[in-house]
Amino acid sequence: MMEDVLQRYKRGEGPLPRTMLAWPLYGAGFENLGRDGQPIEVPMPPYGPDELLIRHDACGLCFSDVKVIQAGQKHPRIHRDMRANPVVLGHEVTLTVVGVGENLRDQYRVGDRFIVQADIYVGGVGYAYGYEIQGGLSQYSVIDQRVLNSDHGNHLIPIQAGIGYAESALTEPWTCVTAAYRLKYRTELKPGGTTWIIGAGGGGYTISAGFDESSHPARLLLTDVPTEFADWLRTRAEALGVEVIEVDDVAAPPPLLSPRRGGAGGGVDDIVLLGADPDLIEAVSPRLASFGVLAIVADTPLHRKVNVDVGRVHYNRWLYVGGPGPDIARVYRDELVRTELKPGGRAWFVGAGGPMGQMHVQRAVEAPDGPKTIFCTAWGDRRLRIVESIYRADTEAKAIAFICVSRENEEVYRQTLEEVGASGFDDIIVMAPDADAIAEAADYLAPGGIMNIFAGVARGTMARLDLSDVYLRDVRFIGHSGLTTEDMRLTLSQVESGNLSPNRLVAAIGSLNAARDGLRAVKDAVFPGKIVIYPHIKDLPLTPLPDLKHKLPTVYAKLKDGREWTREAEEELLRLTLP
Numbered sequence: 001m002m003e004d005v006l007q008r009y010k011r012g013e014g015p016l017p018r019t020m021l022a023w024p025l026y027g028a029g030f031e032n033l034g035r036d037g038q039p040i041e042v043p044m045p046p047y048g049p050d051e052l053l054i055r056h057d058a059c060g061l062c063f064s065d066v067k068v069i070q071a072g073q074k075h076p077r078i079h080r081d082m083r084a085n086p087v088v089l090g091h092e093v094t095l096t097v098v099g100v101g102e103n104l105r106d107q108y109r110v111g112d113r114f115i116v117q118a119d120i121y122v123g124g125v126g127y128a129y130g131y132e133i134q135g136g137l138s139q140y141s142v143i144d145q146r147v148l149n150s151d152h153g154n155h156l157i158p159i160q161a162g163i164g165y166a167e168s169a170l171t172e173p174w175t176c177v178t179a180a181y182r183l184k185y186r187t188e189l190k191p192g193g194t195t196w197i198i199g200a201g202g203g204g205y206t207i208s209a210g211f212d213e214s215s216h217p218a219r220l221l222l223t224d225v226p227t228e229f230a231d232w233l234r235t236r237a238e239a240l241g242v243e244v245i246e247v248d249d250v251a252a253p254p255p256l257l258s259p260r261r262g263g264a265g266g267g268v269d270d271i272v273l274l275g276a277d278p279d280l281i282e283a284v285s286p287r288l289a290s291f292g293v294l295a296i297v298a299d300t301p302l303h304r305k306v307n308v309d310v311g312r313v314h315y316n317r318w319l320y321v322g323g324p325g326p327d328i329a330r331v332y333r334d335e336l337v338r339t340e341l342k343p344g345g346r347a348w349f350v351g352a353g354g355p356m357g358q359m360h361v362q363r364a365v366e367a368p369d370g371p372k373t374i375f376c377t378a379w380g381d382r383r384l385r386i387v388e389s390i391y392r393a394d395t396e397a398k399a400i401a402f403i404c405v406s407r408e409n410e411e412v413y414r415q416t417l418e419e420v421g422a423s424g425f426d427d428i429i430v431m432a433p434d435a436d437a438i439a440e441a442a443d444y445l446a447p448g449g450i451m452n453i454f455a456g457v458a459r460g461t462m463a464r465l466d467l468s469d470v471y472l473r474d475v476r477f478i479g480h481s482g483l484t485t486e487d488m489r490l491t492l493s494q495v496e497s498g499n500l501s502p503n504r505l506v507a508a509i510g511s512l513n514a515a516r517d518g519l520r521a522v523k524d525a526v527f528p529g530k531i532v533i534y535p536h537i538k539d540l541p542l543t544p545l546p547d548l549k550h551k552l553p554t555v556y557a558k559l560k561d562g563r564e565w566t567r568e569a570e571e572e573l574l575r576l577t578l579p
Contacts, residue, residue, distance in 0.1 A: 006575050009536070010161070012055065012096045012111040020044055021535070022138035023515050024086035028072025032082075033516055045142045052108060052143040053099030058165035059136030060092030060173060061515070061531040066523045068131065077131040089519075090136030090533075091118035091129050094159070094168040098140070104148075114156040115168050115492065117485045121151045129155070136169075137515050139535045157488055160496050164567040166509075166532045170502035171492050172483075173530070177359045178494075179487040180429075180454055183339045183480055185319050186293060187332050189217050193269030196221040197233065198250060198284060201275020201298060202325060205229040209329040216240050217270070223247045225274070250283050267292060272328055274298075278306045281467060285309065288318050295331045296322035301468040308467070310438055311459035314479035322471025335474040338450055342426040343369040350441050351431030351455065352404070353378030355505060355530045358387050360429050360454070362504060365391050365400065371427065373401040375420050377413070379432075381406035383528035390504065390563070417444070424449060430479075431455050435463040442466070445475045453479030505529045506565035509573070511540040518542050532565075537577035552576060 008014050021039040026032040034040060047053045068075045068089060073082045097112040118129035127133050127146050134141045147155045159168050188210035189195050195217040203226055210216065211233075220242050222230055237244045247253050267289030273280060276298035285294060286309070312318050323331035341347055347364055351357050357378065364370045374395065378384040388404040395402035405416045424446025430438055433455040442451055442465050469475040494500035507529030510518055518531040521542060531542065540551075545563060548556035555576065556562070558569040 005578050006571065009574065009578055010111075012098045016044060016053075016098060016140075018044060020139040021512055022088050022134070023512070024088055025069060025072075025082060026086045027082050028070060028074070030069060030516065030520065032072070033069060033519070037516060039137075039512055039515070044140060047099055047101055047142045048144075049101040049103040050145055050148075051101045052097050052104065052148075053140060054095040054114075054143050055098045055140055056090070056136045056138060056535045057094050057096055058169040059090040059515075059533045059535065060166075060169045061518045061522050061533065062092055062173060063522055064091070065089045065130070065519055069519065075131075077126055077128050079126075079132060087131060088134040088138045088141075089130050090138070091116070091131070092169050092172045093129070093136035094165050095136075095141075113159045113161065113163075113168075115159055115171050115488070116147070117155045117157060117483070117488050118172065119482065120146060120155050122146050124151065136535070137512065137533065139512065152485065155485065157485065157492060159492060162567075163496060164503065164570050165534070166506055166565060166570055167495055167502040167567070168492075169532060170505055170530055171488065171495055173355065174359060174495075174500065174502050174505075175483045175488045175491040176481045177356065177363060178491045179483045180452055180481060181340050181363075182487060183317075183337070183478055185317075185337045185478070186291070187336060188215065188329065189332075190269035190293075191215045192218045194219040194221065194267075194289075195270040195272065196223070196247070196268045196284070196287070197225050197272045197274070198223040198280065199274035199277065200224050200226050201277075203228070204326040205274065205297070205328060206232070206326060207328045210332070211236060211240075213240065216242055219243045219245065221245045221247050221253075221268070223250055250280065253287065269293070270295065272297065272331075274325075276300050276302045276468070278302045278304050278467070281306050285318075288312070288316070290316040292316070293319045293321060293332070295328065296320065296467065296471050297325040297328060297331055298322065298471055299324040301472065302466070305464040306467045307462045308465045308477070309460060310435060310453050310463045310477070310479070311457045311461040313477055314453045314455070314457060314481070315459055317480055320467055320470050320477060322467070324471065331471075335448070335476075337476050337478060338448075339452075339478065341367065341371055343371075345371045345426035346373040346375070346423070346446070347371040347427040347429065348375040348377070348421070348425040348441065348444065349429050349431065350377055350437055351379075352376035352387055353380055353383035353406075353528055354431060354525060355507075355528065356454065357431045358390070358505060358528055360431065361387060361391060365394050365398070366500075371400070373420070374403070375425070376402075376404040377407065377417075379407050380525070381408045383525065386528045426450070427452070429454055433457045435461050439463040439465060442469075442477070445469065445473075447473045447475070449473075449475045451475070451477045453477065454481055456481060503565040503567070506532055506545065508532075508542055508544045509534065509540070509565075510542040511535070511537045511577070513539050514542040534573070534577075536579070537574065538579055540577060
């Protein structure tokens with residue numbers, strides 16, 4: 001009988017209820033989540049001829065959800081009066097179609113399963129799933145044309161029938177990790193963009209590519225450029241139809257050089273500095289556009305570290321490159337940005353104790369040509385020890401040097417860091433949203449090393465970095481944690497092929513009633529892994545996987561090694577707890 005219940009659930013069959021449960025957020029603060037600390041009962045939503053009625057099967061809880069709870073309608077993704085029109089959070093979702101509008105019946109069927117690429121735009125306006133569009137902390141919802149026909153197409157991604165609910169829901173956060181190693185950066189001046197060349201250091205400069213008939217900027221700005229090079233640039237610009245603007249004062253440039261509010265649009269695509277001047281770098285860097293490149297052409301060290309807006313390295317994808325010149329094109333191309341971990345290299349994961357840190361570590365451990373040294377640090381010891389226990393056997397089997405040390409004992413941390421980091425790290429991945437942690441770690445980059453600022457530090461967060469390393473030691477600072485539908489399809493293919501197991505990330509589970517406690521646990525960093533909510537099971541308090549041994553022993557018996565979530569454990573959970 002229970003098997004019949006599970007199979008009907010999988011097929012999306014059976015009568016639909018008249019009401020459902022949801023967690024509306026009416027404003028900032030946990031006191032505004034639900035009513036009296038509980039989800040509310042609401043009528044089942046109607047759906048039209050061009051819409052789908054869907055059932056949320058599992059929802060991962062994310063710190064991004066906590067940020068919305070803390071900010072309320074001041075959150076940049078929220079564009080409405082939350083008191084009158086509350087938000088239902090939950091963007092790490094997997095869903096099943098349970099109703100199909102008449103105009104969509106040739107495309108969708110009851111029982112079809114999908115995950116959602118949540119970053120949805122229509123007419124350039126953001127309608128992110130779990131923000132402006134009702135998310136996974138509800139039992140049912142309606143998928144409308146914003147999701148099916150956005151500016152970037154359909155945001156529903158089909159999944160195979162045999163894939164579990166938790167692992168498919170966690171494909172979304174896993175994709176953020178996957179995408180961090182697929183970043184692409186320009187290797188020449190932006191065609192059709194704005195280039196600003198500043199400074200009088202050295203001489204004999206030229207641009208062998210990217211400033212010719214096949215590719216060139218539309219606008220060229222010049223400030224204090226050596227006479228011979230400036231004359232060459234003006235002559236070339238006239239021949240190519242490039243507008244030339246003389247800028248006398250870098251502190252008071254024309255308005256066209258200022259990025260628009262929020263860092264989107266406007267600004268300069270390429271800033272080329274001739275010479276090593278930290279004051280000048282700090283003065284002009286704020287003029288960079290999104291995806292902007294600042295190229296330092298120099299061969300002598302800066303006399304001090306530079307205050308770098310690492311928030312914009314992350315969110316606006318700024319890039320600092322450098323080289324001795326005199327060919328500016330080679331400054332862009334000689335040392336291409338490596339975004340994948342160096343095979344056989346040395347990797348440091350800063351902030352490895354949380355869910356994102358665990359995913360990065362798992363990816364490095366499971367990579368067929370991953371690093372041979374993995375160094376993990378975090379502020380707290382408890383979560384880091386759990387991460388260490390999860391991957392210790394794997395690293396020993398692959399002869400990976402796996403060192404985990406927390407900062408609770410500063411003396412031990414410093415000693416270990418000096419020993420492990422003596423020869424530098426090829427890759428440093430930063431999950432800690434901390435400018436001081438970023439600045440400290442940067443000093444341990446090996447020649448050719450890459451720092452990926454994965455943590456979403458706010459725009460305007462400044463870290464003191466030695467940018468001499470960019471042109472003298474070929475290090476690079478990169479960062480981003482967004483994703484595209486293509487990235488998500490790639491990650492899903494890895495899950496479906498068995499090459500990636502998001503289930504290893506599950507730390508605790510619960511029913512929809514447990515979502516509030518789960519979000520508090522995310523805020524308080526209780527677990528190293530993810531919390532997964534199953535909206536349709538009977539009441540189950542927030543339950544760490546080890547506690548299933550006493551609460552649901554038959555589910556516990558199907559965990560891998562007594563600690564890892566599995567499809568078999570999930571099916572047993574559903575057999576026991578579906579109403």
